[in-house]
Amino acid sequence: MTDSIKRLEKEYRKFVSEGIELNMERGWPCREQLDLSMPMLDLVTSDTDLCLENDYRGYAGTAGIAPLKKLFAEVLQVTEEQIYIGGTMSTTIMYDLINKAVLFGFDGFLPWKDFPGKVKFLCPSPGYEKHFNICKTFGIEMIQIPMNDSGPDMDLVENLVKNDDSIKGIWCVPLYSNPTGIIYSDETVCRLARMQSKAADFRIMWDNAYCVHHLTDEEYRIINIIDECAKCGHPNRVFEFTSTSKITFPGGGVGVCASSVDNIKWLTRTSLLQLKSGDKINQLRHAKFFPTVQSLRDHMKKHRDIIKPKFDLVDLVLHEQLDGWDVAEWINPKGGYFINLKLLNGMARDVWQKCKDAGLSITPAGSTFPYGEDREDAYLRLAPTYPSMEELEQAMQLLCIAIKISYTEKH
Numbered sequence: 001m002t003d004s005i006k007r008l009e010k011e012y013r014k015f016v017s018e019g020i021e022l023n024m025e026r027g028w029p030c031r032e033q034l035d036l037s038m039p040m041l042d043l044v045t046s047d048t049d050l051c052l053e054n055d056y057r058g059y060a061g062t063a064g065i066a067p068l069k070k071l072f073a074e075v076l077q078v079t080e081e082q083i084y085i086g087g088t089m090s091t092t093i094m095y096d097l098i099n100k101a102v103l104f105g106f107d108g109f110l111p112w113k114d115f116p117g118k119v120k121f122l123c124p125s126p127g128y129e130k131h132f133n134i135c136k137t138f139g140i141e142m143i144q145i146p147m148n149d150s151g152p153d154m155d156l157v158e159n160l161v162k163n164d165d166s167i168k169g170i171w172c173v174p175l176y177s178n179p180t181g182i183i184y185s186d187e188t189v190c191r192l193a194r195m196q197s198k199a200a201d202f203r204i205m206w207d208n209a210y211c212v213h214h215l216t217d218e219e220y221r222i223i224n225i226i227d228e229c230a231k232c233g234h235p236n237r238v239f240e241f242t243s244t245s246k247i248t249f250p251g252g253g254v255g256v257c258a259s260s261v262d263n264i265k266w267l268t269r270t271s272l273l274q275l276k277s278g279d280k281i282n283q284l285r286h287a288k289f290f291p292t293v294q295s296l297r298d299h300m301k302k303h304r305d306i307i308k309p310k311f312d313l314v315d316l317v318l319h320e321q322l323d324g325w326d327v328a329e330w331i332n333p334k335g336g337y338f339i340n341l342k343l344l345n346g347m348a349r350d351v352w353q354k355c356k357d358a359g360l361s362i363t364p365a366g367s368t369f370p371y372g373e374d375r376e377d378a379y380l381r382l383a384p385t386y387p388s389m390e391e392l393e394q395a396m397q398l399l400c401i402a403i404k405i406s407y408t409e410k411h
């Protein structure tokens with residue numbers, strides 16, 4: 001810890017005076033990643049035979065086209081009848097399911113709006129802020145659940161769910177979790193499937209957004225929670241989600257839900273009015289671009305070649321700058337889109353503000369917690385994919401200076 005505060009402040013002021021604008025806020029694919037999918041746009045033309053199934057040009061085909069269902073059935077290890085392909089992204093389906101549960105109730109159950117008292121959701125934290133914002137939008141009370149290295153604190157989850165019928169669900173990002181990067185253990189998955197819930201309409205929102213987003217040669221795979229739930233007598237407990245947002249184009253991709261056959265039938269039936277049919281022509285583009293799971297894996301390897309050096313750069317700068325300071329903990333994740341930086345308590349907001357004042361945007365401190373409340377004020381989420389390597393290097397140097405100044409001021 002040889003840097004003097006004066007030197008650090010001088011370096012910091014240099015950043016401020018340069019008027020830089022850097023963004024490490026959103027987990028967005030960068031330009032080179034988006035370029036990878038441009039050839040997909042040439043795969044459907046006016047010469048393409050679209051008179052397949054019930055004619056892809058028409059209204060029929062509410063839950064998606066057969067070849068794409070087949071692809072995702074294989075990816076998620078379910079049958080094609082267990083797949084629903086909705087609009088262009090998975091968040092739409094998640095939002096819609098909660099909306100349906102509140103207004104109409106899950107198949108045969110009381111609408112949550114008519115439940116006497118507040119409906120609650122378990123929110124493993126730090127977690128994905130959009131999940132929490134969906135709960136907030138619908139007035140669902142959020143209960144923070146600490147995250148361990150193998151998933152949420154399952155003793156606490158089991159205990160709460162067993163005794164409280166107002167707890168209606170849990171959000172999970174089981175593989176390369178946003179933002180911690182952790183991978184749920186088999187035991188965690190089995191306990192979630194097996195546990196007794198006081199609410200008969202308790203649901204696991206299994207957001208497998210990063211199921212093919214590996215950053216190492218070990219392509220981790222989570223055991224199939226849909227099967228586990230069925231084996232344990234809870235066939236309708238889980239809705240699983242994924243999408244091609246970070247495979248092809250965010251907003252121009254496909255959103256996927258997998259569940260029991262009954263749940264998929266119910267979802268399809270109750271969606272008819274709002275989305276008679278998704279964009280089947282875009283679905284066909286995707287099905288042609290990914291004729292096999294292997295072609296999807298090969299494509300994801302190209303993404304990895306672009307973004308893995310960025311994760312390594314973040315890890316390298318953090319080590320170079322902060323080793324010996326005992327101020328931060330992180331892991332270089334094996335997949336996904338984020339690095340979760342845990343600072344000493346009481347530092348996250350201050351560091352975030354210092355970065356912002358010098359022109360670097362990071363996801364606001366606290367936003368990976370329900371109600372934006374990180375009680376320890378310790379967590380920052382870093383998203384390295386979007387900036388260029390040069391921008392990232394600069395952003396990381398600035399972040400580390402901000403951390404050192406904040407630490408020195410406080411201690």
Ligand SMILES: Cc1ncc(COP(=O)(O)O)c(C=O)c1O
Nearest residue numbers: 089090091128173178209243245
């Ligand atoms: C865990 C998780 N789920 C879902 C999404 C977004 O998915 P989509 O674009 O399909 O709505 C993200 C994006 O950052 C995410 O991190």
